[in-house]
Amino acid sequence: MKFASMIGTVCIASLALMGCSSKVTQPDEYSGFLGDYSRLKEEKSPSGAAVMRWVDPKIDLSKYTSVYIEPTQLYPKPQPTVKIPAGTLSGITSYYDQALKREASKTLPLATSPGPGTLVMRAAITAVSSKTEGLKPYEVIPIALVAAAVSTASGIRDQETTLGTEAVFIDGESHAVVAQVVRKGTGKPLSNDSQVMKPDDVKGVIDGWASDLNKAFTQLKAR
Structure with a gap:
């Protein structure tokens, strides 16, 4: 269960801004990245957020x-768009890598390649789509812009940035899957439907994922 808590916080921490919150990822939002989703079950992360997760009950943590x-x-x-250009997409994945390595290295040494005693993390920023009633879904891309009404009197709508992620954890020696997790979170709202999204708009979400991962590792190590 301790490892389950650690894994559940890898793709952690949805930030609810402007009164909007992220719910658990639904099966029709799965990207196909994990391949097999049959073992996932809805659970709560240590921060209380919803997560779809599976952890091998026979896992031996002492070997990693x-x-x-x-x-x-x-x-x-x-396919990059005007609102979410290629630079934004590459910037998000690059920052995700940096944050995960920064935080994970505080607890376990970073390996340069898979091998015996190594836990391998394979993560992806995945597509989520909007099914908001009365609004047409946006193109399915890794960061979906979901229209959310913030001022019904004026008719102005902010654009909410929603980030989806799926991750699999693999034994570096046997290549066996030992854990899976699916999450989504909410970043900064864009001021209007023409504002170009930037990596900074979701860095808070990513920092939360990485920070919580390190906290879970630390707690696990202490016990």
């Missing part, structure tokens, strides 16, 4: 002495 973080993927491969 390092962690190897694969480069974050964009899955499915997106």
